[in-house]
Amino acid sequence: MKLIKVEAHGFKSFAEPISLKFDGGVVGIVGPNGSGKSNINDAIKWVLGERSAKELRGNNMDDVIFAGSKTAQPLNKAIVTLTFDNKDGLSSIPHETVVISRVLERGTGNNVYYLNGEVCRQKDILSIAMESGIGKSSLAIISQGTVSDIAEATAEERKAIFEEAAGVSKYKFRKKEALSKLSKTQEGLDQIRLLIAEIERKLNPLRKQAEKAKVYIAKSEELKSVEVGLLVDNIQHFGGKYEELSLELEGVAETKSDLEKRSEEAEAKINQNQSFKATAEAELKTLSIELESVRERLNKLGLSLARENERERMIAEGQLKVDKDETIKAYKKLLISHGNRINYLKKEIQNIENKIKDNQNNIQTYDDEINLITVKFNKKKNDLFKVETHLNILNSQKENNTFLFKGTKNILENKSYFGRSLKGTVADLIKVPNEYLTAIEAILANASQHLVVDTSETAVKGVNFLKENNGGRATFIPLSVIQPKSIRDDHLLAIQGHPGFIGIACDLINIDPSFDVLSKFLLGNIIIADDVQNANKISGILDRRYMVVSLDGDTIRAGGVIMGGTKASSQSMLNFDEKIKQLQDLIPGLEADIHANETKLNEIQNYRHSAIELDAQLKNQKTNLVVDERQEQALFDEYNIKLKSISNQQIELEDKGISAQSQQADLQVLESRKVALEAEFRAKSERVDSIGYTINSTQKMKNDYDTTLRNLLVSFAKKIAEKEKSKLLLDQSRERLAAQYKMTFESAAENFKLEMNRDKAEEIVRFLREEIDKLGSVNLEALETLVEEEKRYNNYVDGEKELSEAKETIENAIADMDKIITTRLANIIHDVNDEFNNVFNTMFGGGHAKLYFTDPKNILDSGVEIEAQPPGKNIKNLKLFSGGEKSLIAISLLFGILKARPLPLCILDEVEAALDEANVVRYAEYLQKLKPKTQFLVITHRHGTMSRVDSLFGATMQNRGMTTFFTIELAEAKKLVEDEQKEPQDKKSEM
Known part of the structure; x- marks a missing residue:
């Protein structure tokens, strides 16, 4: 893959756009120091993905953008484009021409890469560079410092050169990525295993909690079905019982009122009969006195009749002489005296009768007051009974905390x-x-x-x-x-x-x-x-x-x-103590009222008793007065008879004395009166006995009423307490139904029915509550949490399986790459050794050189050592060679590698600077041998190199800080070099 063209604008000193087209196998770039010729090297490295600003001779990446000069403004963007010929197919890009660009805007830090005009990733650019052998770590870009580094590097550092030459960089890169993935996979695996372990630790207790929750829910539902039915039955039962007791109490109240009325009527009847009895007894006493008086008069009349008979005998015998005038006078005085006495006694009797009448009116008033106070007394006692009953219920509720929820009750019972x-x-x-x-x-x-x-x-x-x-x-x-x-x-x-x-x-x-x-x-x-x-x-x-x-x-x-x-x-909890206090405060008042009524009742009853005693006394006085009046009347009548008798005595004497027939007649009258009085006495006695019997029977009846009433009051109190209890249990059942099950009675009654007897239901409820209590604290969220945790657990287990498989795949891939790397490294050292020795012989004019692994058994971790023996020298340590010798050894090694593994492009930046002219010539001539398979871009200022390149570009700064390129001939190149060498001399002469 040949480099056809380099274009740049804004990169470092390239303020103006540049475009360099490369023709021939060896292209040279020359120019004075500081002209920016090496920026071409940096530009190529930058496009191929260099990330380090230091490697590009800057502090940060913005330093690669043109910073401006005296004649030009700073630019905000740098762009470099490389155009490659891919006809050899070294790149996997399916195009004959591959164009790579990189763009950077100042201050953003954002790098944009383009591949054939399309935005791509940096990783894509690095991949292309590595697969074509022109990556960052390859031998494609060699500078003077790199040449010396090859000789002075450690065996491990030097090995990197051969890895690049062997084409294993991409495998090492992939291995690095694979190791990174493996590390991340292992981290993920470790993390997911920790999570699995953590969930496993949770799952067992969570399963137990969920099982407990299932049991709790099942038992709670069973409890609900029974207890709600029981509560419904309780509400119906206690509601019915409450109504029934209310009706019973109404009946009991009526019976109580009736008994109280009857007791009061019996009491009044007893009092009335006692009054009647007292009257009858007084009358009986009067009859007794009168009867005694009649009997006494009968005796006297009998004696008088005997005397009369004697007197008649004496008169008949002439022995009695009576002074009629004196006797008549004496009897008249007696008649006047007894007549006055009789009138006095009648007036006294009338006064006594008036007092009796007034006293009986008082007794009636007392009876009315007693009845009224008795009603009040009984009402107050009944009120006191109700208050005490209610108070006892409230105190019991307070003592037992009846209205408190279980938790609240337990806390209050453990206040300490x-x-x-x-x-x-x-x-x-x-x-x-x-x-x-x-x-x-x-x-x-x-x-x-x-x-x-x-x-x-x-x-x-x-x-x-x-x-x-x-x-x-x-x-x-x-x-x-x-x-x-x-x-x-x-x-x-x-x-x-x-x-x-x-x-x-x-x-x-x-x-x-x-x-x-x-x-x-x-x-x-x-x-x-x-x-x-x-x-x-x-x-x-x-x-x-x-x-x-x-x-x-x-x-x-x-x-x-x-x-x-x-x-x-x-029953509300609010003001509960206040209600108790209010009831407690009522009791002293009621007790005081009861005591006052009782005291007044006793006082009036004492008054009534005194009035009854007075009535008896008055009647007794009346009886005595009547007896006295009758006795006086009897004497009056007797003296009147005697007066008449004396008045007629003369006649009687003439008729031979008083006739005994008259006295006999009086005797008969008195005898008849006696018989009548005795009959009346017996009748009165029977009447007294009858009244006494009536009083006793009425008293017994009253006692029966009072006993029945007392028993009824006890029963009444029990029924009130029972009613209150029924009401309490009714309300508690309703409240529990609402609080615990959030149900009204009506809805509960529609859906729940007690299918068993109450005892059995209560036993089941107790049993289920005990079973639920035995469960202790229950985590009702455990069921849902368990489902979620098991789902997480299964996901993590699946994830662990996937990661384990991925790990195994990565480990296998790494093992495969290790095999490839080992094989290729072994092959490259073997192949380069022969070429390296041949090039060494050529470059040094003899001697020998070779490469070897420091640890042949572990090539992956082994370094690569160089053994070099120039003619006439026996130096074991490369560092002991001169700078030129070390450079020549490194160049020999470079050329040996290029012969064994040709690269499509190799940039050499002043690598021959330390060589003498003879070796420079050898160096440049060897480039010509290698150019059929490798394109060389040589940055140099050595004549021997410039004279042997195929084409030559010059770099200059006509404007300070701004690089321009131009094509030059060899003579021009020599002049540029001479000018560069002369410039320091001129400066020295100027000094």
Whole structure:
């Protein structure tokens, strides 16, 4: 492949475009030092892919662009083009002419290569140079320094010359690329094996985690199918039980009211009968006194009748003389006295009867008050019972943390583990006025159970604690991390004063100032309105940017989603302690009311008892007065009879005395009265006994009512507790269904049904929960991660296989190239040895020379040594030869190589500079021998060389810093050389 033409513009000193066409086998370029003739050498090297600015005698690649002179401006671009004749087919390019160009723009560092006018890669240019034998490391470009280097180089450095000559540079280049690929392949293989090992380490535990996750999911689904059915059944069961107990309690309440009414009626009847009995007993006593009086009068009348009979006998005998006037006078006085006494007693009796009537009215008033206070007393006792029952339920719920999630409950039960870092739940830290409770509950929902801690480290500690103890899940709010939320001032200004606007949620609660950031974090950007209509309007004014909640808990979320309606009643955690305190505060008041009613009831009952006693006393007094009145009346009647008797005594005496018949008649009257009184006494006695029996039976009935009522109250309390428990379990089931399974009762009831009895279901749920708990912490992402990791693993395994195969292919290719390189090197040393010795003989006029490997058994790593023996000399070390001798040995070796392996082009840049004239002639003549197979471009200033070239170009700088070329004859060349040699002499003479 012959070099036909070199074109350059902007390269180094070629400010103007140059074009050199080469004719003949040996072309010479001459010119003074500094004329830029060697820039042709640099230009050719640059086009063929030279990357080192130093090799081109510069500091950086921009130095190859014309930098300007006094008469010319700097250029911004350098371009060099080489045109080759490829008719010999040394290049694989399928063209007879190969044109290679390189372009560089200043300041960009971008080199553009062209091959036959098409942009190509630097690698393509290097490949063409190597396959044609004119690469950077070949013998195609030889300078004076290179010649001396050949002689002085080490055996290993010298070997590179023969590698180029043997045509193994492309194989070494390919081997280098292959080794680079092998290194990268090995790096990739090592990396991919590390990744495979890493994934393998992950896969086993990941497979276990995935298997555990599968078991967890399967058991969770099984648990869900049973537990949701059980929860549905629980809701139906406890809902039905709650309704049933509500109806039962209504019935019990009616029965209770009826028993209380009956007990009160029995009490009133007892009191009435006791009053009747007291009256009857008083009347009985009166009858007894009257009966005794009649009996006494009968006795007296009997004695009187006996006396009368005696008196009649005495009168009849003339023994009795009566002073009628004195006796009549005495009886009249007695009649007046007893008459006055009778009138007094009647007035007293009337007064007593009036007092009895007033006292009985008082008793009735007391009875009415007792009934009224008893109703109040029973109501207060019932209220106290309800409060104490509710309080017991709340205390039980608080003690057992009934409403807390498992994780929250476990953390609170281990407060000591966290010390002061754990502040409590959100519900523990905020106090909500009752009027805002429903709204705040709607906002916070489950967040009321979130645990407030000091820092995120404590939160992580809590999470790890739950994981290590299978303690469930909990949400932590670290105070050191959270930021307060707020509503922009202009937005707040827009809604203040709007109908229904109440305030910002965080401003409506009570909280310790140290937790102010917590309230603003949870509630700082939430608005409270009076109802859902105004809440919706306020939300619209603010473009749905914030959550707005009504007092009823209806919610308009940011973005516009509206939630509301009725809510199943459930026990809120908010103000839980406050509710307990409120109930506790109610108890002393109720107890005081009960005590006051009891005291007043006892006081009135004492008053009533005193009134009943007074009634008995008054009736007894009345009875005594009636008896006295009757006795006085009897005496009055007796004295009146006696007065009449004395008045008629004269007549009776005349009629022979008083008739006993009259007294006999009185005796009969009294006897009849006695019989009547005795009959009335017996009747009254039976009446008293009957009333006593009625009182006893009524008291027994009342006692039965009271016993039944007490038992009923116990049952009532149990049913209330049972109702509350049913309501609690009902709400818990609903809440668990919503919280754990995100389902409403209606949707759950449609899709899940309990297919077994409750005991069996509860046993299965317990069993599955235990099984799930035994699994410990479960990585639910493991299934998806396993699929991804196995996919990665398989990809990496496939990649490893591909890389291993690629590595093997590269290693085989390297082994093949090593064989080729070894064979070719061995062949080139063998072939060059004969030619080198012949050329050496010619150049030195005798002697001998040879090449040999320093390690023939390992040619790849072996160096190449030169053994040279000029005539008459026995020097073993090349470095001991003179400069001319070393140059001539190197030139002999170069020519030997070119004879054994001709190159299409060889550029010789002043390689003969150290030779004497005789050897220069030998050198130049030998070029003529080699030119049939090798084109020589000789840069020289030696006459012996110039006179023996086929064509000659001269280089000069007519304008300083700018090189021009021209074709010259030998005489002109000699003059140029002479001028160059004379110039230093002139300078010396000038000095």
